[in-house]
Amino acid sequence: MGTLLAGGSSITRARIRPPGAVSEISFLAACARCGKCAEICPRGAIKIAHGDDGLGIGTPYIVPQEQYCVLCMKCVEVCSAGALRAVEKPKTRMGVAHIDTDRCIARTDDDCRVCYNNCPYMDKAIKLENRKYPYIDPEFCTGCGKCEHVCIASPVKACTVSPIEE
Numbered sequence: 001m002g003t004l005l006a007g008g009s010s011i012t013r014a015r016i017r018p019p020g021a022v023s024e025i026s027f028l029a030a031c032a033r034c035g036k037c038a039e040i041c042p043r044g045a046i047k048i049a050h051g052d053d054g055l056g057i058g059t060p061y062i063v064p065q066e067q068y069c070v071l072c073m074k075c076v077e078v079c080s081a082g083a084l085r086a087v088e089k090p091k092t093r094m095g096v097a098h099i100d101t102d103r104c105i106a107r108t109d110d111d112c113r114v115c116y117n118n119c120p121y122m123d124k125a126i127k128l129e130n131r132k133y134p135y136i137d138p139e140f141c142t143g144c145g146k147c148e149h150v151c152i153a154s155p156v157k158a159c160t161v162s163p164i165e166e
């Protein structure tokens with residue numbers, strides 16, 4: 001269930017946050033902007049927002065096309081502000097993947113299972129329709145971003161991860 005606003009609608013995070021992030025409103029309040037998560041991330045997956053980011057300036061986020069998360073949970077361990085909280089890897093929900101069937105090479109051109117073969121939750125988060133066509137099962141997708149990172153569709157990826165709706 002998402003964070004409900006005055007009209008009953010839910011909100012979507014503006015960005016993909018590191019694993020274990022509390023709800024966006026609580027996250028913006030709790031994050032100390034210390035940058036420790038970004039420093040410890042062994043993949044360099046965490047970026048720090050600046051510029052026109054309003055209340056989010058100084059907060060961490062992930063851009064899967066540039067680098068994905070391996071769910072090592074080191075960022076969660078160093079976050080002493082309560083912005084990132086311990087979560088089991090399979091229950092992590094940083095975002096959710098989506099495959100654009102108009103762009104997916106498996107459907108439009110040739111055999112491709114790159115996202116399927118790379119997903120850490122193969123046959124759960126990404127399954128194959130007719131043993132050929134990858135599709136996402138949101139129930140199991142952690143939002144780690146690996147599928148988007150490795151998708152070979154170009155110049156626009158067929159597989160993309162969006163921040164979760166709360």
Ligand code: SF4
Nearest residue numbers: 041069070072073075
């Ligand atoms: S879980 Fe590990 S790989 Fe993922 S963002 Fe945190 S430190 Fe980086």
Ligand code: SF4
Nearest residue numbers: 104105112114115151
């Ligand atoms: S890697 Fe991209 S193009 Fe290949 S099957 Fe997956 S979504 Fe389709």
Ligand code: SF4
Nearest residue numbers: 119141142144145147
């Ligand atoms: S579908 Fe993509 S974002 Fe979801 S768990 Fe698999 S690789 Fe990660």
